[in-house]
Amino acid sequence: MSAQTEVAASRYLYGTDDGLAWQKFPGKAYVATWDVNVYNANARKARRPPYSRSSFTPLLGYDVKVEGPRPHTDQDATAPFLPGLATDSASAATALATGFKTDSGNISWLSGDPPDGELVTIAEEYRAKTGAGIGVISTVPFDHATPAAFVSHNTSRNSYYTGRRGYKGLGIADEIILRVKPDVVIGGGHPLLDNPDFNPKTGYISEALYLGLKTSPDYLLVERTAGGNGGRAVIEGAAAAFRAGKKLFGLFGGKGGNFEVPLAEDSPGSPLVKPATEENPSLAEATLAALDYLGRNPDGFFLVVEQGDIDWTNHDNDFRGMIGCVDDLDEAVRAATAFVDCPGDALDWTNTVLLVTADHATGGLFLDRGKRLGPGDLPRQDPRIADPENSPVAGSDRGIASNGTGLKTPVYSSLNMFPDEEVVYGTAGHTNELVDLAVAGAAVRYFMKYRGTWYPGLVLDNTQINAALREALGLSALGRRAARGS
Ligand SMILES: [Zn+2]
Numbered sequence: 272m273s274a275q276t277e278v279a280a281s282r283y284l285y286g287t288d289d290g291l292a293w294q295k296f297p298g299k300a301y302v303a304t305w306d307v308n309v310y311n312a313n314a315r316k317a318r319r320p321p322y323s324r325s326s327f328t329p330l331l332g333y334d335v336k337v338e339g340p341r342p343h344t345d346q347d348a349t350a351p352f353l354p355g356l357a358t359d360s361a362s363a364a365t366a367l368a369t370g371f372k373t374d375s376g377n378i379s380w381l382s383g384d385p386p387d388g389e390l391v392t393i394a395e396e397y398r399a400k401t402g403a404g405i406g407v408i409s410t411v412p413f414d415h416a417t418p419a420a421f422v423s424h425n426t427s428r429n430s431y432y433t434g435r436r437g438y439k440g441l442g443i444a445d446e447i448i449l450r451v452k453p454d455v456v457i458g459g460g461h462p463l464l465d466n467p468d469f470n471p472k473t474g475y476i477s478e479a480l481y482l483g484l485k486t487s488p489d490y491l492l493v494e495r496t497a498g499g500n501g502g503r504a505v506i507e508g509a510a511a512a513f514r515a516g517k518k519l520f521g522l523f524g525g526k527g528g529n530f531e532v533p534l535a536e537d538s539p540g541s542p543l544v545k546p547a548t549e550e551n552p553s554l555a556e557a558t559l560a561a562l563d564y565l566g567r568n569p570d571g572f573f574l575v576v577e578q579g580d581i582d583w584t585n586h587d588n589d590f591r592g593m594i595g596c597v598d599d600l601d602e603a604v605r606a607a608t609a610f611v612d613c614p615g616d617a618l619d620w621t622n623t624v625l626l627v628t629a630d631h632a633t634g635g636l637f638l639d640r641g642k643r644l645g646p647g648d649l650p651r652q653d654p655r656i657a658d659p660e661n662s663p664v665a666g667s668d669r670g671i672a673s674n675g676t677g678l679k680t681p682v683y684s685s686l687n688m689f690p691d692e693e694v695v696y697g698t699a700g701h702t703n704e705l706v707d708l709a710v711a712g713a714a715v716r717y718f719m720k721y722r723g724t725w726y727p728g729l730v731l732d733n734t735q736i737n738a739a740l741r742e743a744l745g746l747s748a749l750g751r752r753a754a755r756g757s
Pocket of ligand 1: 360582583586633701
């Protein structure tokens, strides 16, 4: 979720640039998201040694002078942000979950894939130390990179389950369900929609794991049903699981594994986002179910909530879908904020930290300053013209060149085009640009003190988010690499 993604959604939903729930949070910073692959590519170019944890130069990962001291916006920029290689979700989430920079594709595993490279995550460590509950939620498959990095360990994000494409090791889903056993897991990847034949070449969960969940002594399984209301089911499931002394597993999603994307309507003056189906919970409903369950733990909790379809829609350059997904996140953050605000329980802002950030930016979205969209206003969005002579770019490069930079949009395969050029995408991939961090709660100070330490200005590193969280949770400072189970 790039800064421009946030601004675009805020303009659609509220008519202002800062109307999203977290944009009002007191703690603000910008985050560098590079991983070891990005660093090493830049180091090679600069004839410097490759990344080493004991000796590295943060500015080789993100060069503030070249790439800018703050996220790219239409106020100070003239074209999509494109420079360089970028992190993937696995290494970015590993940085947040463990405080370690690693290689693209690694799920809480050390760079270079040593056999003993498993990294204990902050969720695991917090639970082991305090008895806190832990949970992960995603609108993409529950064992996709971002949730996985908090509750599993693997040298490849693609090792979704044992037996997939001949993978013989412990799969990510197997590890989550049978070994780490978070108290709450809610996400996509339902096999009956995504992979009903349990074809071992694809999918996110094996037949054995799925059948095991149905009769699990650990989990109460709530799953998507035809014609059912997923939000109600998961909220009732949370209460039922707690009563039964079980953990909560919510298995949803559609074809492709992710939740169907909420639909933003083009209705100038009256923004309107409709769920694509009631069969999946909204992110707010999933969050409330998890908070209801985890909030009953007297030792506290650690919950990761991902609106993973913001990334997926940005990969597709699907502006309309992206707006629906950011709205879904906005509603979830409002629900979480209200949950903390709610009087009469032990939870308040002195003992709770709520942070909103992105693991990285995707799509290089750029909004044309001269063609500002109002509330409820969507640009004309056409599916890609399947004509190889017509270069498949998102937006035309005319819109960019007219801003006087001479930059051209690179040709790449985009699924959507915007003929009126209110919005321009620069890539179907990830970018290395800074992303926003917003923090609420008394722990704000733990985060803000890192600004300006590795990079000038308001920038901090994604591994420093882990360091701040550790301090806020009363965990010892990093450095130590704890082996699993010790
Ligand atoms: Zn992505």
